[in-house]
Amino acid sequence: MRPVAPRALSLLVSLLETSSGRVVEDTLDTADRDAFEVLRDTGALVAGEDVPLILCPACGDQDVAPRRIGGVLQGLCPDCGYVPITNASLKAWAFDPSWLLGRLRMAFGIAARQDSVELVPGTLWKVGDHKAGKQAHRVLLARRLSEHAVHKAFREALLDKVERDSAVIISTTPKSAAMVSDLSLPFVHLAEVVHLRSGKLELDEERWAWCLKPAHLRSHADSSVFYDGYRAAIVGGEEYTFSVNQALVFEALDGEPGTKRLGSTIMADIGSPQRNPRALFRHNPRQIEGFDRLVAYDDYGFYWLKRR
């Protein structure tokens, strides 16, 4: 059983990366259903307007425009003629920026009287100012940074509206796609800096501490965060996903900082015929890259997690 909260946060992140920020209930994969329900029940999603075009419920092949004819919703499908449409198949849900900004303010302990500010409509916000000792950090939330027009507006807002030396960027775009390698500001992925628990977002204190380090200390520190039962990890803003057996390797290595384990023992423990942990990742270029960013080993066959 895979825990639902991390998948709900992943679903929210993927929604935030779409231009509409919307999901149509009937188009959801059944495997995502429980994650969707968590988001809906916590208020992260609000009922959106009806979708203008839907797939014909009869053939599932043609786009039809729902119309209310004689009190009944119908669509005219080129193949099937008039087909009745149930309300359920029209239900669209949109992410609610005010929910996300409110939960982020709570996670950062930002005073309730402070409001978030939209810096670029729909894509960039100042969540609030986070105080740590005498220093205040401006917390920004950005989405869709891989899109040219959005990215351009993001850069302009950074120049005009943000004091650059004290801001932290939280983004739903993976770092590799966000074109931000020239920025000295700390850049973290939403799913690595907060965790969803009981409808609230909790700050990952370790990851946040990393954000507040001076740039020269930050650039050399590779952060690693596992979630979804070690099936996924975000390293330096990049997301990697792993198989069940690969996840068991990480689980076996995770423990007290500095814990080293013999590779052959791990393989025996998890019942893998592979000779060593690295061999289990070698067939997938993305997964071996993730493994090498997360795990170190020596000539004696000992393996350990690289620490943030």
Ligand SMILES: [Zn+2]
């Ligand atoms: Zn049809």
